[in-house]
Amino acid sequence: MSSVVPAYAPDAPGRLAGFADATASASALRRFLHGLPGVDAVGLEARAAGLGTRSIKTTAKAYAIDLAISMIDLTTLEGADTAGKVRALCAKGTYPDPTDRRTPHVAAICVYPDMAAVAKEALAGTGIRVASVATAFPSGRAARAVKLADTAEAVAAGADEIDMVVDRGAFLSGRYMDVFEEIQAVKEACAREDGSRAHLKVIFENGELATYDNIRRCSWLAMLAGADFIKTSTGKVAVNATPPGTLLMLEAVRDFRAATGVQVGVKPAGGIRTAKDAVKYLVTVNEIAGDDWLSPEWFRFGASSLLNDLLMQRQKLSTGRYSGPDYVTVD
Amino acid sequence: MAFEYAPAPESRAILDLAPSYGLFIDGEFAEAADGAVFKSVSPSSEEVLAEVARAGEADVERAVAAARRAFGTWSALPGAERGKYLFRIARILQERSRELAVLESLDNGKPIRETRDIDLPLVAAHFFYYAGWADKLAYAGYGPDPRPLGVAGQVIPWNFPLLMLSWKIAPALAAGNTVVLKPAETTPLSALFFADICRQAGLPRGVVNILPGYGDAGAALVAHPDVDKVAFTGSTEVGRSIARTVAGTRKRVTLELGGKAANIVFDDAPIDQAVEGIVDGIFFNQGHVCCAGSRLLVQESVQDEVLDALKRRMATLRVGDPLDKNTDIGAINSAAQLARITELAAAGEAEGAQRWAPPCELPSAGYWFAPTLFTGVTQAHRIAREEIFGPVLSVLTFRTPAEAVEKANNTPYGLAAGIWSEKGSRILSVADKLRAGVVWANTFNKFDPTSPFGGYKESGYGREGGRHGLEGYLDV
Numbered sequence: 001m002s003s004v005v006p007a008y009a010p011d012a013p014g015r016l017a018g019f020a021d022a023t024a025s026a027s028a029l030r031r032f033l034h035g036l037p038g039v040d041a042v043g044l045e046a047r048a049a050g051l052g053t054r055s056i057k058t059t060a061k062a063y064a065i066d067l068a069i070s071m072i073d074l075t076t077l078e079g080a081d082t083a084g085k086v087r088a089l090c091a092k093g094t095y096p097d098p099t100d101r102r103t104p105h106v107a108a109i110c111v112y113p114d115m116a117a118v119a120k121e122a123l124a125g126t127g128i129r130v131a132s133v134a135t136a137f138p139s140g141r142a143a144r145a146v147k148l149a150d151t152a153e154a155v156a157a158g159a160d161e162i163d164m165v166v167d168r169g170a171f172l173s174g175r176y177m178d179v180f181e182e183i184q185a186v187k188e189a190c191a192r193e194d195g196s197r198a199h200l201k202v203i204f205e206n207g208e209l210a211t212y213d214n215i216r217r218c219s220w221l222a223m224l225a226g227a228d229f230i231k232t233s234t235g236k237v238a239v240n241a242t243p244p245g246t247l248l249m250l251e252a253v254r255d256f257r258a259a260t261g262v263q264v265g266v267k268p269a270g271g272i273r274t275a276k277d278a279v280k281y282l283v284t285v286n287e288i289a290g291d292d293w294l295s296p297e298w299f300r301f302g303a304s305s306l307l308n309d310l311l312m313q314r315q316k317l318s319t320g321r322y323s324g325p326d327y328v329t330v331d
Numbered sequence: 332m333a334f335e336y337a338p339a340p341e342s343r344a345i346l347d348l349a350p351s352y353g354l355f356i357d358g359e360f361a362e363a364a365d366g367a368v369f370k371s372v373s374p375s376s377e378e379v380l381a382e383v384a385r386a387g388e389a390d391v392e393r394a395v396a397a398a399r400r401a402f403g404t405w406s407a408l409p410g411a412e413r414g415k416y417l418f419r420i421a422r423i424l425q426e427r428s429r430e431l432a433v434l435e436s437l438d439n440g441k442p443i444r445e446t447r448d449i450d451l452p453l454v455a456a457h458f459f460y461y462a463g464w465a466d467k468l469a470y471a472g473y474g475p476d477p478r479p480l481g482v483a484g485q486v487i488p489w490n491f492p493l494l495m496l497s498w499k500i501a502p503a504l505a506a507g508n509t510v511v512l513k514p515a516e517t518t519p520l521s522a523l524f525f526a527d528i529c530r531q532a533g534l535p536r537g538v539v540n541i542l543p544g545y546g547d548a549g550a551a552l553v554a555h556p557d558v559d560k561v562a563f564t565g566s567t568e569v570g571r572s573i574a575r576t577v578a579g580t581r582k583r584v585t586l587e588l589g590g591k592a593a594n595i596v597f598d599d600a601p602i603d604q605a606v607e608g609i610v611d612g613i614f615f616n617q618g619h620v621c622c623a624g625s626r627l628l629v630q631e632s633v634q635d636e637v638l639d640a641l642k643r644r645m646a647t648l649r650v651g652d653p654l655d656k657n658t659d660i661g662a663i664n665s666a667a668q669l670a671r672i673t674e675l676a677a678a679g680e681a682e683g684a685q686r687w688a689p690p691c692e693l694p695s696a697g698y699w700f701a702p703t704l705f706t707g708v709t710q711a712h713r714i715a716r717e718e719i720f721g722p723v724l725s726v727l728t729f730r731t732p733a734e735a736v737e738k739a740n741n742t743p744y745g746l747a748a749g750i751w752s753e754k755g756s757r758i759l760s761v762a763d764k765l766r767a768g769v770v771w772a773n774t775f776n777k778f779d780p781t782s783p784f785g786g787y788k789e790s791g792y793g794r795e796g797g798r799h800g801l802e803g804y805l806d807v
Contacts, residue, residue, distance in 0.1 A: 038753040040773050043604030053444065055339035055656035063334065251603055286334045287647050294334055 019260065023224055026177035033176060036220060039212035039248060048243040054283045061279065065314050066104050068278040068306075069096060071296045073131050073267065075110040075304045077138075077235070083118045086111055088331040090122035097311050097328065100318070106307065107296040108161060112137070113154035120158030131201070132159035135186060138205075138234035140165035144182060151189040154198075161199040162190050163302075165234060166218065168208045176221055183225035201229035201267060207239025215245055219252035229265040235302060240270025246281060250288040266293065269302025275313040278306055336649075339656045341443045346433045351382040352519070354390055354543065355526035357397035358536030364389035369545075371520055374440035375653050375662035375697040383519050386544035391511070391551040394540040398482040398509040399557055401537030406479045406507035410466035417462030417504060419532040424455040427528065431521060435493055436653040438520045440662030440698070441616050443654050453778055454497040457796075460780035461501035464801055468506065471798055473807040479507030480583060480806055481559030484552040486573075487522075488565045489515035489664050490619035490720075496522055498784075498795045499562050500539060506804035508560065511540045513552055517665045519543035550576070558582065560804065564621070567718075567744075567789045585793030585803045587621065587785060589718040590746030592767065593739035594624030594775060597732070598632045600751035604773065606640045609724070612749060612775040614648060614660055614702050618722040619668075621790070622747035624775050626708075626715060627726045628735050634728050638706065645702050646689040660722060663698040672700050672721030679705045679714035684725070710741055718744070732757065736764045745787025749775045768794070 022032035056064055074093045076085060090109050097103040108129040109119045116132040123130060132154035136142035142150075151162055164186045170178040183202055190198040202222040206215050222230050230249055233240040246268040253264045266289070272278060278301060285293050293299050311328045315321075351368070353360035367385040372378065386394075405413070424431070431454075432446040441450075469475050483503045487495040492514055503510050514522035526541045542548055546569070553561050553573050563573050564587040577584050594612045596605050612624025629637050653661035663669040680686050684705040693699040700721055708715050708725040715725050729735040739748055748767040750758050762770040768786045771777060778784070778796075785794035793803050 037602040038599070040601040040604040040753075043601065043607055043773065047604070047607050053448070053656070054336065056336060057339045058337045060335060060337040067334075282334065291333045 019224055023180060026175075029176050029180060029221075030174065033217040033220060036216055039216055041212055044212055044248060045244045048247045048284065051247070051284045051287060052243060052280045054280070056279050056283065061313075062317050064279045064282050065275060065310050065317070067294065068275070068282060068301065069310050069314075070104040070107060071300050072106040072307055073108045073110040073269075073300050073302050074106045074307060075235070075269075075302055077110070077112060077133060081112060081115055083115070086115045086118045087122045090119055090128070092307070092329055092331040093128055094123070094126045096307055097314065099327075100314075103311070103314065107300055110163065110302065113150055113157065113159070116154050116157035116159040129160040130158055131161040131163055132157070133163045133165075133234070135164040137163070137165050137203075138236040140167050141169075144185065147182070148185060148189045151186050155190055155192060159198055161201060162186070163201045163203055163231060165203045165205060166222070168205055171209065171214070171218060176217075180221055180225045183222055183227060187226045199228045200226065201231045201265075202227040203231040203234055203269075205234055205237060206232045206242070206245040207237050212244070212248055215248050216252055219249050220256065223252070223256045223262075223264050227264060229267050229300070231267040231269055231302065233270045235270030241268030241272055241302075243280060243284060247284050247288055250285060250293070253293070254289045263292070263298060265298040265300065267300040267302055272301055272303050273305050273309060275306075275310045278310065336657050338652070340652065341433055341436075341654045341656060343433060343437070343654070345430050346437070348381060348434070352523045352543070353384045354386055354394070355523065355539070355541040356390065356394045357540065358530065360526070363387055364393070369516060371438055371517070373437050373697075374517075374664050375694070377696055380438060381520060383523070383543045386513065386542035386548040388547075388551045390542055390544075391548060391555055394511045394542055395482055395484070395552070395555050395557050397537035398511050398540055401535060402479075402481055402509045405504075405509055405535060405538050408507075410468060410507075413504060413507065414462045414465035416532055416534050417458050417465060417501065420528060420534070421455050421458035421462060423528045423531055424451070424458060427524075428452070428455065431493060431524060433654065434524060435521050436661070438518050439489065439492060440653055440664055441619075442658040442661040443656055444658065445616060450491060450494050453780070454493050457494075457497040457501045457780045461505040461801075464502075464798075465505040468801070468805065471801055471805075473802065473805055477506075477805040477807055480804060481508060482557060483508045483510050483560040483562060483804065484555060484558035485510060485512040485562045486549040486552065486565065487512065487514055489518040490616060490621070492518040493521040493525065495564050496525060498564075498800070502795070502800045503560075503562075503804045504538065506801055508804050509538050511542060511552060511558070513542045513544055513549045516543070516545045553577065561585070562793075562803065563587070567791075570791060583803065585795065586791035587793075587795060588746075588789060588791040589720075589744055590621045590623065590786065590790050591626055591716065591718050591742045591744045592622055592624045592747040592749065593626045593628050593742075593765075594749040595729075595735045595739060595751065595761065596627065596629045596633065596637055597735075597750070597752040597754075597757065598630040599753045600633070601753060601773065602633065602636060602640060605751040606637065606644050608749060608751060608773070608775040609641055610644055610648070613724040614722050615776050617660055617663055617700070619664060619720055620776065621718075622769060622776065622784075623720075624747070624749050625719060625724060626739075626742075627724055628729050628738055629726060630735070631728045631730055638726065641704065642687065642689070645704065648689065648691075648702050650691050650699065650701060651694060660702060663700050663721060666698055668720065669698040669700060672719055672723060675714060675717060675719045675721075676703060676723055679708070679712060679723075679725070682712045682714070684708045684712055684714060710738060716742065732761055736761060740764075740766045743789040746785075746790035747771070
């Protein structure tokens, strides 16, 4: 399979025609979001658990493992990050398994904005993208001017993708229009001088949105505001990506494309550590949104430790034996 | 490249299937008095699984006599002692659940995903639940000293062979009765494995007797003068003849018969979960479920949205080898049942309803029917009135809650119904007006040993499960 991350499609002209009314005013936006079909938590969780029982073996497993590797946003978001650490991670993302050069490379390396330039340089010519968390990640608690400057800096430093966090405080207090306008403003800040634009991923922090109804509303809000991707979480809180929350977001992007013709990607992040978990997510993508989303262009895993488990499973499939953690690199 | 799931078959190696099986009478396996046998066939491959002794009148005579002899000692045991046996059976069922799940999938055609995750856990749960009642009968609300009835003659269907056995045998034994049970002729094997479990548990001889056979054996059992209680799950037609047989006798009767459950989707429903509930309601167990939600009543204002989502979902259902862990829909239980489903579906088309099924390749051997949807169905169509007992959903529409209730109740049956709405007050008011034994809200086909189950009108009488299920086996 190809491990090349495809180029992003330009924005469809006339995007979101028919939804202008929904965002015409704060009250219209509120009415629209609260008019979305409700989510029954018990049913949603049962569906996610049911998809988790699919048994993926042999050829299907080999396909899923390579696909999952190619979808990883290999991430380091530590206060102690250094240029050396970031360069090591870039090398790991480029050649995940030094013993098998057929192993696909990851989709992107995800770093803080001040490390974007380092990553950009280290990844030159690999086809791997640089993703940068901006907008006062992970809390999102800063003045809008600061968030926009944060974004512009990251884009200027070469970030191909911006992972922004929504203002959960504004969302939970019902100020949907504030969130909407902030996403739009950040999207504008993603513009480069040559007229191209960094790709915008909008992080909800599902654990802090608390209810499934809120996750569905936030999905639509972000997509109406121009998100290219919607992402579950920062990975910095107690509850990060969950199978039901991701399933719900996959339903939202599926319904959004049916309504507008615009396809939006989904990125679960935080807490996905094993190949088994990753395969369950891919099954969910396949059966909920459909195989149009089964590519790094439309689905990503935000993870740091997942890659090594995928590599160990990959080695197991090709050799028939478990090799152990010393047979994959630590970076 | 699409994500194709490679086959993930459960191993048959765990199952030790003998070439032939006998009747289980008085703690022993025995041949039929007249030496008759029949074959049990796997509906997914038409492979002969085993030859089974076929019970006749003489065998019914022997089995009832054995149950009568055993009744004296069994009913005299302290409840706690009976409970011990039931707990032991429940634990063995759990220990052997993988083996039994494989057997049930092979013999019935239902997917291993369901036998493994639904049937077997529920079977064990029923024995655990009624084991707990065995020493508490005096506190069940039927007076200080409720007495068992005597010998229970039980006839069960082929759709949930082991689960229906547990619904019948567990409360009967807990209450102190002894049992003669006839499994269906297309699915006798798991009941015979259960007979082995009774021996493994050291259950006294004659307390449980299993008579594989056809309708003639069932009729003889029901008519036998020394049977005190008749319990039947199956078709309304057979239920009627049983009611005629026992009319005027002292026998107690419980009948769980057919259904044509309405699954009502209001415009404020959680649509994605409602679609799951619709799928679960009609395609669970290939639609071989008496409480299947076979009539979808959808509010006109959300009809298109619900139908689009339903069709998209149906296209992801995987039909095929029941032993593949990824199979959602297995085989139709028998050629006769397949013929009946085919005939009724043809009637739906002939009467003007629009038929739709997702593209799916059906295996060449065995009995198969693709999950099917009929839109434009009205109350006047046969497919809206008759129980199809297969993976065929009829979609009707309504405009107001009153119309939904009227249409839901406009059926000779009354076993189950479903309501989908985010509005609690609407759920309560509609549930109150539905004439159905079970009403599910924002879910469907959920079973639990503590919850009574049974019907109104032609869906039968009596309740199974819960404290109410004990009542059918006690002199109260």
